Amino acid sequence: xxxxxxxxxxxxxxxxxxxxxxxxxxxxxxxxxxxxxxxxxxxxxxxxxxxxxxxxxxxxxxxxxxxxxxxxxxxxxxxxxxxxxxxxxxxxxxxxxxxxxxxxxxxxxxxx
Numbered sequence: 001x002x003x004x005x006x007x008x009x010x011x012x013x014x015x016x017x018x019x020x021x022x023x024x025x026x027x028x029x030x031x032x033x034x035x036x037x038x039x040x041x042x043x044x045x046x047x048x049x050x051x052x053x054x055x056x057x058x059x060x061x062x063x064x065x066x067x068x069x070x071x072x073x074x075x076x077x078x079x080x081x082x083x084x085x086x087x088x089x090x091x092x093x094x095x096x097x098x099x100x101x102x103x104x105x106x107x108x109x110x111x112x
Contacts, residue, residue, distance in 0.1 A: 016070055017071060020069050020070055020076065021106060023080070024105055027062060027066075028106060031095050076102060079098060079101055079105070083098050
């Protein structure tokens with residue numbers, strides 16, 4: 001019986017905001033990468049084919065991250081969903097701001 005309680009306790013700890021930290025971090029990184037791609041693209045340093053492929057990949061990864069969250073109504077989930085619906089050519093500043101907001105959330109959760 002003790003093992004069952006221990007298992008239930010451990011299972012409950014793996015849900016919620018702490019469990020979502022990895023996804024918040026991943027979305028933050030993807031937003032920063034997306035910003036860099038868009039900046040380099042606007043500077044003419046990347047081919048259109050590469051940029052299109054990266055946009056597809058980044059969007060898929062952000063969508064997958066959003067679906068994996070255990071707290072879909074949280075502020076970070078809304079931020080990640082907004083990122084998932086951003087246009088491919090979103091301004092780099094907008095994407096960096098999203099990354100910074102996610103970083104602030106990540107830092108708060110890590111220090112809690």
